[in-house]
Amino acid sequence: GENVEQHPSTLSVQEGDSAVIKCTYSDSASNYFPWYKQELGKGPQLIIDIRSNVGEKKDQRIAVTLNKTAKHFSLHITETQPEDSAVYFCAARAPSGGSYIPTFGRGTSLIVHP
Amino acid sequence: NAGVTQTPKFQVLKTGQSMTLQCAQDMNHNSMYWYRQDPGMGLRLIYYSASEGTTDKGEVPNGYNVSRLNKREFSLRLESAAPSQTSVYFCASRAPTGLNQPQHFGDGTRLSIL
Numbered sequence: 001g002e003n004v005e006q007h008p009s010t011l012s013v014q015e016g017d018s019a020v021i022k023c024t025y026s027d028s029a030s031n032y033f034p035w036y037k038q039e040l041g042k043g044p045q046l047i048i049d050i051r052s053n054v055g056e057k058k059d060q061r062i063a064v065t066l067n068k069t070a071k072h073f074s075l076h077i078t079e080t081q082p083e084d085s086a087v088y089f090c091a092a093r094a095p096s097g098g099s100y101i102p103t104f105g106r107g108t109s110l111i112v113h114p
Numbered sequence: 115n116a117g118v119t120q121t122p123k124f125q126v127l128k129t130g131q132s133m134t135l136q137c138a139q140d141m142n143h144n145s146m147y148w149y150r151q152d153p154g155m156g157l158r159l160i161y162y163s164a165s166e167g168t169t170d171k172g173e174v175p176n177g178y179n180v181s182r183l184n185k186r187e188f189s190l191r192l193e194s195a196a197p198s199q200t201s202v203y204f205c206a207s208r209a210p211t212g213l214n215q216p217q218h219f220g221d222g223t224r225l226s227i228l
Binding site: 101 | 219
């Protein structure tokens with residue numbers, strides 16, 4: 001099955017700096033890569049996603065890049081703000097009999113210091 | 115718009131007690147999922163229901179049962195709770211259109227087994 005590795009497990013930055021979280025996946029058939037943000041006491045919420053036919057996607061201060069050859073994808077947050085502090089999860093989904101079963105990374109705790 | 119609603123939000127059980135975690139979604143989604151989240155382990159799939167009337171095991175199904183009561187509701191039951199089942203449980207649902215659509219998560223049930 002699919003295996004997703006996420007690094008780093010903890011990331012500490014100063015407000016205004018950029019933050020990058022990286023994920024690798026094992027199944028070359030994976031074609032959908034969502035990123036979720038989880039605030040304390042809440043459930044994960046989708047912040048951005050990318051499909052395998054696209055190399056990069058941006059939404060304001062957030063961007064995701066995908067390298068299918070190397071089987072890795074990254075989340076980039078620019079001009080970080082204290083409200084960006086949260087746990088971020090990447091996921092990868094490989095087609096499997098029509099069922100949607102993504103595999104999640106173990107999460108990155110992002111801390112943005114004012 | 116409530117989205118995915120989980121009840122209860124918190125629960126403490128004694129070893130051997132039984133309990134049912136409730137989940138309901140109001141987005142007319144076909145697929146529903148139960149995950150558990152443990153520190154450093156990310157989100158692990160317990161059971162899922164691709165559509166009303168069907169359920170399938172995920173990565174960690176032992177000790178759990180599920181019921182897809184109707185299209186809106188998907189419950190998770192612990193028949194004889196064990197301390198290893200202390201965790202935060204998340205329910206999620208997914209839109210029916212297309213295979214690569216994201217999941218929507220509830221805010222979780224925090225369960226402690228003493």
